[in-house]
Amino acid sequence: MTDQITHSSTKLWTRDFSTLWWSEAVSFFGSQLTLFAIPIVALQILGSSASDVAWINAAAGLGTVVFLGLLGPWTDKVRRTRFMSLMSGLRALVLGAMAVLFLTGNLSLLALVIAAFVVSGLTGLYDSAFAALLPNVAHRSKLTTANTWVAGVRSAGDIGAGATAGILLQLLSPVALFVSDAITYLLSALAIGRMREDRQAPPETFTFRDYFLSLGSGFAILVRDRVMWPVTLSIAHFNLFTTAIQSVYVTHALRTGSMTPAEIGIAGAVGGIIGLLSMLLAPWVWDRFRPVRALVATFMFPALAGLGMLLLTPGQAVANVLLLGLSLGFWASCVMVNITGTETLKQLLIPQEALGRFSSASRVLTWGIDPVGAALAGVLALFLPTGAVLAVATFGVVTSACWIVASIAVRALPLLSEIEQRPE
Numbered sequence: 001m002t003d004q005i006t007h008s009s010t011k012l013w014t015r016d017f018s019t020l021w022w023s024e025a026v027s028f029f030g031s032q033l034t035l036f037a038i039p040i041v042a043l044q045i046l047g048s049s050a051s052d053v054a055w056i057n058a059a060a061g062l063g064t065v066v067f068l069g070l071l072g073p074w075t076d077k078v079r080r081t082r083f084m085s086l087m088s089g090l091r092a093l094v095l096g097a098m099a100v101l102f103l104t105g106n107l108s109l110l111a112l113v114i115a116a117f118v119v120s121g122l123t124g125l126y127d128s129a130f131a132a133l134l135p136n137v138a139h140r141s142k143l144t145t146a147n148t149w150v151a152g153v154r155s156a157g158d159i160g161a162g163a164t165a166g167i168l169l170q171l172l173s174p175v176a177l178f179v180s181d182a183i184t185y186l187l188s189a190l191a192i193g194r195m196r197e198d199r200q201a202p203p204e205t206f207t208f209r210d211y212f213l214s215l216g217s218g219f220a221i222l223v224r225d226r227v228m229w230p231v232t233l234s235i236a237h238f239n240l241f242t243t244a245i246q247s248v249y250v251t252h253a254l255r256t257g258s259m260t261p262a263e264i265g266i267a268g269a270v271g272g273i274i275g276l277l278s279m280l281l282a283p284w285v286w287d288r289f290r291p292v293r294a295l296v297a298t299f300m301f302p303a304l305a306g307l308g309m310l311l312l313t314p315g316q317a318v319a320n321v322l323l324l325g326l327s328l329g330f331w332a333s334c335v336m337v338n339i340t341g342t343e344t345l346k347q348l349l350i351p352q353e354a355l356g357r358f359s360s361a362s363r364v365l366t367w368g369i370d371p372v373g374a375a376l377a378g379v380l381a382l383f384l385p386t387g388a389v390l391a392v393a394t395f396g397v398v399t400s401a402c403w404i405v406a407s408i409a410v411r412a413l414p415l416l417s418e419i420e421q422r423p424e
Helices: 015-045 050-071 080-103 109-137 140-171 174-192 208-224 228-256 261-280 282-288 291-300 303-309 317-349 352-366 370-383 386-405 416-420
Strands: none
Touching: 015 050, 015 080, 015 109, 015 140, 015 174, 015 228, 015 261, 050 109, 050 228, 050 352, 050 370, 080 109, 080 174, 109 140, 109 317, 109 352, 140 261, 140 282, 140 317, 140 416, 208 228, 208 352, 228 261, 228 291, 228 303, 228 317, 228 352, 228 370, 228 386, 261 282, 261 317, 282 291, 282 317, 282 416, 291 317, 291 386, 303 317, 303 386, 317 352, 317 416, 370 386
C-alpha cells in the first residue's frame, strides 16, 4: 500500500475524513454539472437530436472503459490523494477548453462527445481511487455510516448541480456553466491535496510487465469473488437500462413534456432533496435487512420512477416539475441505499492492497456498460418515440435483481453489522 492514512480510533469525523468528504462533495457537484449540461447544450444550442444525445452518453461510457481498463492499476500503485487531485485538475482543463471553444464559436457536437469521453474517464479513475482510499480514512466499524454520508453528499450534489445548471443555461450561457464546472474541479483538487499521508514508504515502482499483469488482476479477483461477482452483474444490468433512461428522459421532458431547462433543473433539485433525506433511511435498511432483501428491493423499485416519467404532460408546468422531481427523488433514494450497501460490502470483503484494482475492474463492467445502454437508447429512438424507449428501459430495470436472487453466496450473507464485526 503506497498511501497509508491511519485512523487511531473509531471516530468517523476526523480531519482526514472531513477533508475527503468535502472533496467528494465539490468533485461530484462538478461531475453532475457536466452530465446535466452537455445533453442540454447539445439539444438547445447545437440543435442535436435525441439520437445525438444518446451517442454523447455512449462516448461517456466508452471513456470510462478505456481509462479504467488501461489506467486502473495506478489507483493501487501511487499515492491516491495526489492521483485524485490530478484527475480533478485535468477535468478542470477540459471544461475550460469547452468554454474557450464556445467563446470562439467553435463548439461542436464532436467537441461535446470528446469532452464527455475524457471527463467520464477521469471521473472513473477518481472514483476508483476514492473507493480504495475511504477504508484507510474511516474505521472498519464505521464504513456503512461513512458510505451513507458519501452517498448523501452525492444526493446533495444532485440538488445543487441540477438547479445550477438549469438556471445558468436559462439565464446566462454555456460558457458560465463550463467555467463554474471547471471551478468545482479545481476546488476538489485543492481540497484532496490537503489530506495528510504517511510518507515513510515511498511510492512503488513497477515495470511494464508488472503493469500489464496488474491490468488483469483486478478482473481475476472480481470474477472469483462469489459475493461481489453477482452483485457487480446486477449493477451492470441495472446501469445498462438506467443509462438508456438517462439518455432520453431529458429529451422526453423537453419535447414531449414541453419543460424548460430551468424546470428540469428544479425537478432535479426536488429529486436531490428527496435523495438526501434518504440518508436517514439507508442505515436503518442495512441494520435491519440482510443484503439479499435490501439489494433486490433497491434494484427493482426504481422502475416505478421510469413509469412516472411517462406521465409528463405538455402545459402542466407545476405538475410536471413535481412528477419528474418525485420520480428522480425515488430513483435517487433507491440508488443511494443500494450504493451504501454495495460499497460497504466491497470494502469489507476485498483486501485493501487490491481494492483500487478491484474497483477499477468492477467499474469497467458497471460503468462500461453505459455506452451499450446509450447506444440501445439511440437505436430505439430512431424507430420509437421517447416514451416507448422509457417503457422498454423500465422493464429492463425490473429484471436487474435476477443475479442477486440466483446467488447462493449473496442469499447467505448476514447483516452488514455482523460482517463489520469480523476481524480484518
